[in-house]
Amino acid sequence: MNISLVIPLLNEQESLPELSKWIEKVMTSHNFSYEVLFVDDGSNDESWETIQNLSKSNPNIKGIRFLRNYGKSQGLHAGFAKAQGDVVITMDADLQDSPDEIPELYDLVYNQGYDLISGWKKKRYDSVVAKNLPSKLFNWAARKISGVKLNDFNCGLKAYKNVVIKNIEVSGEMHRYIPVLAKNAGFSKIGEKVVIHQARKYGSSKFGMDRFVNGFLDLITIWFISKFGKRPMHFFGLLGSLMFFIGFTLALYMGIDKLFFHTTARLITNRPEFYIALTTMIIGTQLFLAGFLGEIILRTKSNEERYKIAETL
Numbered sequence: 001m002n003i004s005l006v007i008p009l010l011n012e013q014e015s016l017p018e019l020s021k022w023i024e025k026v027m028t029s030h031n032f033s034y035e036v037l038f039v040d041d042g043s044n045d046e047s048w049e050t051i052q053n054l055s056k057s058n059p060n061i062k063g064i065r066f067l068r069n070y071g072k073s074q075g076l077h078a079g080f081a082k083a084q085g086d087v088v089i090t091m092d093a094d095l096q097d098s099p100d101e102i103p104e105l106y107d108l109v110y111n112q113g114y115d116l117i118s119g120w121k122k123k124r125y126d127s128v129v130a131k132n133l134p135s136k137l138f139n140w141a142a143r144k145i146s147g148v149k150l151n152d153f154n155c156g157l158k159a160y161k162n163v164v165i166k167n168i169e170v171s172g173e174m175h176r177y178i179p180v181l182a183k184n185a186g187f188s189k190i191g192e193k194v195v196i197h198q199a200r201k202y203g204s205s206k207f208g209m210d211r212f213v214n215g216f217l218d219l220i221t222i223w224f225i226s227k228f229g230k231r232p233m234h235f236f237g238l239l240g241s242l243m244f245f246i247g248f249t250l251a252l253y254m255g256i257d258k259l260f261f262h263t264t265a266r267l268i269t270n271r272p273e274f275y276i277a278l279t280t281m282i283i284g285t286q287l288f289l290a291g292f293l294g295e296i297i298l299r300t301k302s303n304e305e306r307y308k309i310a311e312t313l
Contacts, residue, residue: 003027003034003106004085004162008075009093010040013047014202019095020054020061026099027060032106036061037079038093042069048311055313063313073175078309080165086110088165092156098196105159108191115164115187118150118179119157121197138215145223146180150192153177154215157195161187176215177222184226232298236291244284250277 005023009016020036027034038051040063051063064078076090087109091097101119108117135154142153153176160182168181179190228235254268254277268274 001085002032004083004088005036006079008039011043011045012093016050023099038063039075040065041075065311067310077170089159097157109159114191115189117159119155119195120152232294233291240284240287247277247280
C-alpha cells in the first residue's frame with residue numbers, strides 16, 4: 001500500500017464528506033493505493049455515523065472511535081498503530097489542510113528519502129492576535145530548545161516513512177513535537193514543505209490559547225526526556241549529590257568553627273547557616289532518592305492502556 005492517511009477529529013461531521021471526496025479524487029488521479037484512517041476522538045455530534053456511511057461507500061475508508069475524548073496525540077497514536085502504508089500522512093479534518101499536497105509529500109518521503117516532511121503554513125488565515133503571533137513565538141522557542149529547524153511545529157499536515165511512526169511514542173500532547181521525537185529516535189533526515197492553508201469552512205477551532213502554555217511545558221518535558229529519560233539518576237542524582245555536599249560542607253564548617261575556634265558563643269542551632277545547611281542536605285537527599293526511584297520505575301514499568309476504543313471499521 002502506498003499511503004495511509006491518519007486523520008484525528010472531534011465534531012467534524014460537516015467537513016467529512018467533502019474531505020473524503022477530495023481525498024478520493026486526488027488518490028484516484030495519481031493511482032495511489034491507500035487507506036484513510038479517521039480517528040473519532042469522542043465526538044458528540046454525528047461524526048461517527050458519517051464515517052460509517054463513508055466506509056460503506058468507499059472500502060478504503062476505515063474508522064476508529066474512542067469512548068471519550070482523549071486528545072489529538074492519542075488519536076494519532078491509535079492511527080499510527082493501524083497504518084500500513086509505505087508513507088503515512090497526517091492531516092486535520094477541518095478542510096484547512098489540502099489533500100492536493102499529498103502527491104508531493106509522498107514523493108519527498110518515498111522517492112527523495114526523507115524520514116519526515118513537516119508542512120509549513122507560511123500564509124495563514126487565522127486570527128493574527130489569537131493564533132499567528134503566539135504561534136510564531138512558540139515555534140521560535142521550539143526551534144531553540146529542540147534544535148529542530150522547522151518554521152511550523154503546529155502544522156497537522158506531515159508525512160512520514162512507516163518505520164518512523166512505528167518507532168516513536170506519541171503521548172500526552174506531544175503531537176506538536178513528533179519531529180523532535182523522530183530526531184531523538186535517530187531519524188535525522190527531516191524536511192519542510194510550504195503548504196496551502198485554507199480558512200475553516202465549518203464549525204470552530206477545538207484548541208484555545210492554553211495550547212501554547214501546554215505546548216511549552218511539553219517542550220520542556222521532551223527536552224528533559226531526550227536528555228535524561230533513560231538515565232534519570234544522571235540528573236537527579238548529580239544535582240542531589242551536589243546539594244547534599246554543599247549542605248554537608250557548610251555544616252562541617254560550622255561544627256569545626258564551634259569546636260576549635262569558638263568564634264561565636266551562640267548555639268549552632270541559633271545560626272541561620274545551620275538551617276540553610278540542613279535544608280540543602282534534605283533537598284539533596286530527596287533529589288537523589290527521586291533519581292533512584294526513577295531508575296527503578298524505568299526498569300519495571302509496563303505499557304499501560306492510554307485510551308479505550310469503542311469501535312473500529
